[in-house]
Amino acid sequence: MDLRRLFLVRGAELALFALLLALPLGVHNAYALGLLTLLAIYGILLIGLDVTVGYLGQVNLAQAAFLGLGAYAAGIGLTKLGIGIIGALFVAPSVCFVFGALLALPALRLEGPQFALATLSFTALTTTALNELEGLTGGAQGLSLVRPALLGHALDARDFYWLCMALLALVWMAMRNLLSSQWGRAFEALRDSPIATDAMGVGTYRHKVAAFAFGSGLGGLAGALYAFNFQYLQPQSFVYELTVILLLGVVLGGRKSLWGAVVGATVVALLPNLLSNRLLFEVFSGAGLLVALVAGGRGLLRRTMGPFQAIAPMVATGTLVVGGRIVENTEDWRKAIFALILFSVVVGLPEGLMGFLTRFLARLFRIAPPPLPAAAPIDDVLPARPVDGAALLELRDLKRHFGGVKAVDGVTISVRAGSIHGLIGPNGSGKSTLVNVVSGLYTPSAGAVLLHGAPLPSGSLFKTARAGVARTFQNLQLFTGLTALENVMVALKGVYRSPLPLVLLGLGRAEDRRAQADALALLDFVGLADQARTPAKDLTYGAQRFLEIARALARKPEVLILDEPAAGLAQPDVVRQIEIIRRVHRRGVSIVLIEHHMDVVMQLCDVVTALDGGKLIAEGTPDEVKRHPRVIEAYLGDVEAGHPPKPAAGAPVPG
Numbered sequence: 001m002d003l004r005r006l007f008l009v010r011g012a013e014l015a016l017f018a019l020l021l022a023l024p025l026g027v028h029n030a031y032a033l034g035l036l037t038l039l040a041i042y043g044i045l046l047i048g049l050d051v052t053v054g055y056l057g058q059v060n061l062a063q064a065a066f067l068g069l070g071a072y073a074a075g076i077g078l079t080k081l082g083i084g085i086i087g088a089l090f091v092a093p094s095v096c097f098v099f100g101a102l103l104a105l106p107a108l109r110l111e112g113p114q115f116a117l118a119t120l121s122f123t124a125l126t127t128t129a130l131n132e133l134e135g136l137t138g139g140a141q142g143l144s145l146v147r148p149a150l151l152g153h154a155l156d157a158r159d160f161y162w163l164c165m166a167l168l169a170l171v172w173m174a175m176r177n178l179l180s181s182q183w184g185r186a187f188e189a190l191r192d193s194p195i196a197t198d199a200m201g202v203g204t205y206r207h208k209v210a211a212f213a214f215g216s217g218l219g220g221l222a223g224a225l226y227a228f229n230f231q232y233l234q235p236q237s238f239v240y241e242l243t244v245i246l247l248l249g250v251v252l253g254g255r256k257s258l259w260g261a262v263v264g265a266t267v268v269a270l271l272p273n274l275l276s277n278r279l280l281f282e283v284f285s286g287a288g289l290l291v292a293l294v295a296g297g298r299g300l301l302r303r304t305m306g307p308f309q310a311i312a313p314m315v316a317t318g319t320l321v322v323g324g325r326i327v328e329n330t331e332d333w334r335k336a337i338f339a340l341i342l343f344s345v346v347v348g349l350p351e352g353l354m355g356f357l358t359r360f361l362a363r364l365f366r367i368a369p370p371p372l373p374a375a376a377p378i379d380d381v382l383p384a385r386p387v388d389g390a391a392l393l394e395l396r397d398l399k400r401h402f403g404g405v406k407a408v409d410g411v412t413i414s415v416r417a418g419s420i421h422g423l424i425g426p427n428g429s430g431k432s433t434l435v436n437v438v439s440g441l442y443t444p445s446a447g448a449v450l451l452h453g454a455p456l457p458s459g460s461l462f463k464t465a466r467a468g469v470a471r472t473f474q475n476l477q478l479f480t481g482l483t484a485l486e487n488v489m490v491a492l493k494g495v496y497r498s499p500l501p502l503v504l505l506g507l508g509r510a511e512d513r514r515a516q517a518d519a520l521a522l523l524d525f526v527g528l529a530d531q532a533r534t535p536a537k538d539l540t541y542g543a544q545r546f547l548e549i550a551r552a553l554a555r556k557p558e559v560l561i562l563d564e565p566a567a568g569l570a571q572p573d574v575v576r577q578i579e580i581i582r583r584v585h586r587r588g589v590s591i592v593l594i595e596h597h598m599d600v601v602m603q604l605c606d607v608v609t610a611l612d613g614g615k616l617i618a619e620g621t622p623d624e625v626k627r628h629p630r631v632i633e634a635y636l637g638d639v640e641a642g643h644p645p646k647p648a649a650g651a652p653v654p655g
């Protein structure tokens with residue numbers, strides 16, 4: 001990392017922690033020190049929450065419960081088992097990690113509101129259990145404890161603050177290492193396209209569960225510190241209201257940002273004072289209105305915001321300013337106040353304060369990303385496979401029915417090693433369903449799929465990808481938030497070997513550099529090396545199609561399924577795409593090609609299978625199939641039914 005970059009990026013972090021650690025030397029006010037301690041505790045808690053809310057994009061309403069669970073695990077460990085402070089700092093996160101994994105296993109099979117409800121139920125269950133298990137927790141009476149000594153050293157308020165800050169710094173570093181590793185890329189990838197994440201052999205579900213459990217573990221660590229800090233625990237401290245406040249913290253600070261978590265933690269720590277201290281409330285709401293006016297006004301002038309997005313936050317923060325002057329006691333209105341703040345941020349600053357600030361600072365300082373390594377030799381990344389022409393992928397009497405619709409109805413095909421095997425047929429003939437079954441997206445209704453004579457896993461994109469079958473998608477499934485390079489890096493096979501603890505310690509960087517070099521080689525292979533740093537969403541449509549192929553090649557597949565790779569491409573890009581597919585073929589990768597462009601099929605395929613109504617109607621060389629009467633009939637029927645073959649199909653099959 002060059003010095004300027006090191007100074008700008010890491011310098012700010014070092015300055016933050018140096019300042020925070022030095023503060024107690026100058027600040028002797030016990031109350032202020034208490035607030036700073038809370039900031040550190042909530043910082044750890046919100047970094048954990050941001051893993052699910054920011055990176056997985058799921059509304060997690062269980063983090064308050066994990067704070068409580070961690071606090072009680074530490075409290076019970078100290079009071080009933082005498083485990084000491086170090087023991088408690090291990091036990092609390094471990095308990096929450098396990099409970100987090102147990103909750104995630106079923107809950108993460110749900111999506112959106114159902115997941116949010118599952119986590120909300122967990123919060124309700126936890127507080128009820130903490131209330132009812134009186135023998136263990138003291139129930140509504142609460143649990144008192146005394147902050148234990150650390151290695152024989154009694155911790156006063158300042159020492160304890162330093163302990164909390166040191167742990168926040170450690171969590172920050174570990175999280176930064178995790179998020180910049182393959183784990184972080186996988187988290188982002190699965191949010192953009194869970195299907196493609198599985199199809200790239202990454203395993204959406206296991207990453208989601210691991211991320212949730214990890215975030216819950218951080219909730220537990222924060223809980224232990226919370227217990228040592230307050231030395232008195234009551235179940236009602238960990239209810240819905242705290243859950244909402246924590247979400248507010250993450251959203252306000254800015255998702256997917258460690259800085260955002262600390263900014264959010266500051267707001268959460270200050271919130272009670274904000275509500276009880278009228279002057280502070282007026283300053284806060286006034287500042288909010290100012291930000292809303294500046295951001296909204298700028299957005300309107302530059303046309304980057306619609307009128308609603310610009311004006312609604314002004315109205316909401318204006319209501320806070322006026323309301324703060326009218327109402328007698330702001331604490332009575334706290335839920336309405338939370339709602340107005342949350343509304344203003346969600347509408348006006350969806351990236352949160354840090355998201356907004358980071359974009360601004362990045363423009364101001366123009367921090368150049370670190371240089372990329374040289375591309376690895378393509379022979380190392382995608383070694384040429386010897387081809388013997390033997391049967392490689394076999395479909396035997398394969399069926400997939402959807403209720404009464406026989407989308408695939410008893411198809412037997414043999415794809416030879418080293419061939420390009422075309423799959424054609426009019427719209428709705430079952431091509432996509434067939435490759436969806438082969439690649440594991442759908443479970444077959446009957447029949448078998450064999451690779452090298454052994455059954456391929458059925459109904460699992462992830463397992464099929466791991467077995468050596470990669471694919472692209474008819475409707476692009478790129479990880480749009482990641483760069484072209486990262487898209488390929490996510491899928492790279494055989495590079496990431498460091499276990500999680502080493503990654504957390506930052507010892508996985510060497511393999512990340514290797515991954516960059518390998519991914520660069522594949523981008524070069526499809527002609528995209530100069531756009532390695534471009535976010536996938538900003539690539540041209542043609543480049544996105546090429547990128548999907550580069551990403552699939554990162555799996556070093558034996559069989560590559562290309563689902564309409566030329567669909568929607570302009571003619572020059574079709575030519576480029578044909579050249580890319582030829583190049584892939586020359587490396588010995590066997591290809592199954594679904595395509596409506598008959599000129600592409602004619603130029604590329606060794607063998608073509610034609611489907612109609614889910615059944616195989618013809619097979620042979622492209623020329624033979626093109627002239628086959630049943631194929632001509634099927635395509636004419638398609639035209640008569642009002643579905644002409646797709647445009648740019650060159651000469652539609654029957655000619």
Ligand SMILES: Nc1ncnc2c1ncn2[C@@H]1O[C@H](COP(=O)(O)OP(=O)(O)OP(=O)(O)O)[C@@H](O)[C@H]1O
Nearest residue numbers: 402405406407425426427428429430431432433434
């Ligand atoms: N998930 C599904 N549920 C119900 N029916 C489906 C489903 N997927 C496909 N079908 C039906 O199965 C049949 C085959 O569809 P499929 O998409 O496989 O055809 P295709 O040959 O790929 O068509 P196209 O060229 O238009 O992509 C169609 O009748 C379609 O409506």
